[in-house]
Amino acid sequence: MELTAKGMEVRIGKKEIVKNVSLLVKNQQFVGLIGPNGCGKSTLLKSIYKSLVPQKGTVFLDDMDVLKTSEKKVSQRLGVVGQFNEMNFDLTVGQMVMLGRTPHKKLLESDKREDYAIVEEALARTNLLDYKDRSFLSLSGGEKQRVILARTIAQQPKFMILDEPTNHLDIRYQLEILSCVKGLNIGVLAALHDLEMAAYYCDYLYAIKNGEVYAHGTPEQVLTPETIESLYQVKCQTYINPVTNGLGFAFGI
Numbered sequence: 291m292e293l294t295a296k297g298m299e300v301r302i303g304k305k306e307i308v309k310n311v312s313l314l315v316k317n318q319q320f321v322g323l324i325g326p327n328g329c330g331k332s333t334l335l336k337s338i339y340k341s342l343v344p345q346k347g348t349v350f351l352d353d354m355d356v357l358k359t360s361e362k363k364v365s366q367r368l369g370v371v372g373q374f375n376e377m378n379f380d381l382t383v384g385q386m387v388m389l390g391r392t393p394h395k396k397l398l399e400s401d402k403r404e405d406y407a408i409v410e411e412a413l414a415r416t417n418l419l420d421y422k423d424r425s426f427l428s429l430s431g432g433e434k435q436r437v438i439l440a441r442t443i444a445q446q447p448k449f450m451i452l453d454e455p456t457n458h459l460d461i462r463y464q465l466e467i468l469s470c471v472k473g474l475n476i477g478v479l480a481a482l483h484d485l486e487m488a489a490y491y492c493d494y495l496y497a498i499k500n501g502e503v504y505a506h507g508t509p510e511q512v513l514t515p516e517t518i519e520s521l522y523q524v525k526c527q528t529y530i531n532p533v534t535n536g537l538g539f540a541f542g543i
């Protein structure tokens with residue numbers, strides 16, 4: 291499934307936060323959104339997944355006009371792992387992940403054997419089988435993050451948007467989560483702060499600065515010292531990471 295966002299503009303109050311951004315995620319591509327704090331990544335993603343209404347722009351998932359289609363229909367195809375996942379009421383991990391099945395059910399329809407099997411598989415993919423009966427609110431930040439990903443996997447979306455999915459996660463789980471998402475073989479658009487991970491997992495990158503696309507291309511094209519220095523106001527040198535054989539980065543101020 292292909293995502294096409296064109297001419298996205300978001301203003302909050304008088305401030306222009308997203309300025310005429312267009313981007314494309316081709317079928318099964320893993321596309322990363324990078325850029326400094328406050329450059330507009332989350333706002334852009336929210337305007338794409340209907341959490342806020344852009345002043346201008348269109349979003350299509352293949353031929354589905356996302357901004358004009360009902361939430362339920364969109365959720366049958368698009369899964370979202372947002373940045374903040376706080377809840378005020380408690381559910382078990384199993385119940386939380388079962389919520390991912392909601393878009394595929396009719397009102398008050400009960401859970402079927404197939405739904406339980408899908409939930410088990412999502413828990414297995416995220417290494418959470420042992421947590422199934424734990425209370426969600428008792429989990430650590432990183433564990434909660436994995437549950438939210440499991441819920442989104444159980445939704446069986448054809449496209450996934452993730453806003454800093456590795457927030458709260460230790461190094462091992464950062465790698466596991468991104469490998470897990472990559473292994474879904476669906477289109478992915480993810481805001482990522484870690485440039486080595488972006489270089490390693492992404493097929494294509496959009497760098498955002500002051501609400502605009504500053505650069506886009508393959509990780510090798512975008513993640514040059516010059517672009518990184520301009521985006522983040524740091525000194526930077528790139529090298530080949532001896533462990534991953536991917537791009538590595540050394541920073542200083």
Ligand SMILES: Nc1ncnc2c1ncn2[C@@H]1O[C@H](COP(=O)(O)OP(=O)(O)OP(=O)(O)O)[C@@H](O)[C@H]1O
Pocket residue numbers: 302307325326327328329330331332333334
């Ligand atoms: N509801 C709001 N009211 C006022 N300003 C807002 C609102 N939401 C976002 N902003 C501002 O818009 C700018 C972009 O915020 P956004 O969260 O999109 O950035 P980001 O690139 O995702 O940052 P980070 O990397 O820190 O998560 C920031 O300056 C933020 O303060």
